[in-house]
Every structure is written in C-alpha cells, then in structure tokens.
Amino acid sequence: xxxxxxxxxxxxxxxxxxxxxxxxxxxxxxxxxxxxxxxxxxxxxxxxxxxxxxxxxxxxxxxxxxxxxxxxxxxxxxxxxxxxxxxxxxxxxxxxxxxxxxxxxxxxxxxxxxxxxxxxxxxxxxxxxxxxxxxxxxxxxxxxxxxxxxxxxxxxxxxxxxxxxxxxxxxxxxxxxxxxxxxxxxxxxxxxxxxxxxxxxxxxxxxxxxxxxxxxxxxxxxxxxxxxxxxxxxxxxxxxxxxxxxxxxxxxxxxxxxxxxxx
Numbered sequence: 203x204x205x206x207x208x209x210x211x212x213x214x215x216x217x218x219x220x221x222x223x224x225x226x227x228x229x230x231x232x233x234x235x236x237x238x239x240x241x242x243x244x245x246x247x248x249x250x251x252x253x254x255x256x257x258x259x260x261x262x263x264x265x266x267x268x269x270x271x272x273x274x275x276x277x278x279x280x281x282x283x284x285x286x287x288x289x290x291x292x293x294x295x296x297x298x299x300x301x302x303x304x305x306x307x308x309x310x311x312x313x314x315x316x317x318x319x320x321x322x323x324x325x326x327x328x329x330x331x332x333x334x335x336x337x338x339x340x341x342x343x344x345x346x347x348x349x350x351x352x353x354x355x356x357x358x359x360x361x362x363x364x365x366x367x368x369x370x371x372x373x374x375x376x377x378x379x380x381x382x383x384x385x386x387x388x389x390x391x392x393x394x395x396x397x398x399x400x401x402x403x404x405x406x407x408x409x410x411x412x413x414x415x416x417x418x419x420x421x422x423x424x425x426x427x428x429x430x431x432x433x434x435x436x437x438x439x440x441x442x443x444x445x446x447x448x449x450x451x452x453x454x455x456x457x458x459x460x461x462x463x464x465x
Contacts, residue, residue, distance in 0.1 A: 224304025232283035236276045243272035301332040307349040315384040331371045
C-alpha cells in the first residue's frame with residue numbers, strides 16, 4: 203500500500219485494529235467546513251451587536267438570524283464528521299468495544315451513553331472504550347479519556363485502564379444502573395444542556411472493583427469548540443435535530459450489530 207493511501211485512510215493503530223480515521227481527508231474537510239461556519243457565525247454575531255448598539259434593531263435581528271443559521275450549518279457538518287469517523291473507526295470493532303477516536307467530547311459522551319445503556323439492557327458484563335492517548339489532541343492533552351471518566355462518575359460505573367493498552371478504558375456494566383435520559387436524549391438537547399444527569403440515588407454502589415480501578419477525579423478539559431456548547435437564546439434546540447438523524451441511525455445499527463454478536 204502506498205504512503206498516500208495510508209495517509210488518506212488514517213493513522214495506523216496496531217496489528218489488531220485498522221486505522222484511526224480522524225486523520226482522513228474527508229473527516230478533516232467536514233470539520234473544516236464546520237469551523238468556517240462557526241467563524242461566520244462569530245462575525246455575524248459581532249455585527250448584530252454593533253447594529254443593535256447603533257439603534258438599528260431591524261438589521262441587528264437580521265444579522266442575528268443569519269448567525270443562527272451559520273450555527274446550524276456548523277453543527278450539521280460536525281454531525282457529518284462524527285458520523286463518518288465513528289462509522290469508519292468502528293467497522294472492525296469487537297462486540298464489546300467502541301472506538302471514540304475523532305469525536306468531540308460531547309459527541310463521545312452522548313454516543314457512549316447510548317452504547318452503555320444498550321449494554322446494560324443487554325446484560326453485558328463490560329465495555330472496552332478506545333479513548334486514545336491524546337496524541338492527536340491539541341497540545342497532546344487527552345480529552346476523551348477524562349470525558350469518559352466523568353460520564354462513569356455520573357452513573358457510578360467502575361472503570362479502569364486496560365493494563366495491556368493505556369488508550370483503552372474498561373467499564374464494568376454488571377448490575378449497573380444508568381439514567382433513563384441516556385437511552386432517549388437527542389444530541390442537540392444534550393449538547394446544549396449543562397445539567398448533570400445522575401442515576402437513581404437509591405441504587406446500590408458497585409462492589410468488588412478491579413484491583414487497578416481508577417478513582418474518579420474532577421477532570422479539567424476543553425469539551426469542544428464553543429459553538430457546540432453555547433445555548434442559543436431564542437433558538438429552539440430541536441432545530442438542530444435534522445443533523446442528528448444519521449448519527450443516531452448509525453449508532454443504532456452499531457449497537458444492534460454488537461448485540462447480535464453477543465447472542
């Protein structure tokens with residue numbers, strides 16, 4: 203295989219895995235288009251504020267609406283990028299694995315919520331989450347791993363680093379209980395919702411944790427570009443649902459595939 207072909211498929215992971223498709227040209231193209239839309243949104247928002255201060259409320263409203271449209275465009279391209287990289291990276295995953303390479307933290311958390319909820323419902327014992335080592339992250343600081351650890355803390359899920367691979371977190375699912383919202387909340391609502399969803403407080407804490415279980419600590423990390431975190435005033439979050447359908451369908455197909463493998 204030529205060097206160019208390898209570069210287009212992504213960074214080689216190991217003899218057991220295919221490639222990290224977060225380095226694919228298509229993935230970068232989609233994320234790049236999202237960034238362009240976000241910058242347009244920032245510019246339009248600033249112009250809207252200036253128009254409002256100048257007393258031109260009509261122009262301010264018009265620019266504000268254009269800014270909202272660019273926000274939707276950015277989220278649409280990011281959803282396409284998330285769907286692409288998730289599909290490609292998980293094409294060769296085992297039934298008890300999920301690869302989160304290339305996802306922004308909120309994307310990764312939302313997808314993992316759905317996968318964990320399905321695993322608990324299917325009485326799976328554990329889930330191996332490929333979080334990477336932060337090699338491709340900004341400044342080499344891992345962001346997915348602390349995001350996954352935070353999610354586990356919310357639902358009191360024992361988790362520990364795979365002793366054979368520091369880029370993998372193993373989550374124990376036996377007797378686990380997770381919030382109902384993990385099964386049903388759409389991504390747009392989750393991305394714009396900063397409240398922490400916790401399981402039933404009456405649930406019994408997990409016992410018999412693995413010897414190398416990692417005690418959770420409060421993580422400090424950048425979740426993702428600001429335009430996907432900020433709630434929009436006068437903006438219905440459901441307007442962003444149009445771009446979520448493909449990702450939801452992709453995830454559901456992946457979960458169904460995992461369940462069939464475990465049967």
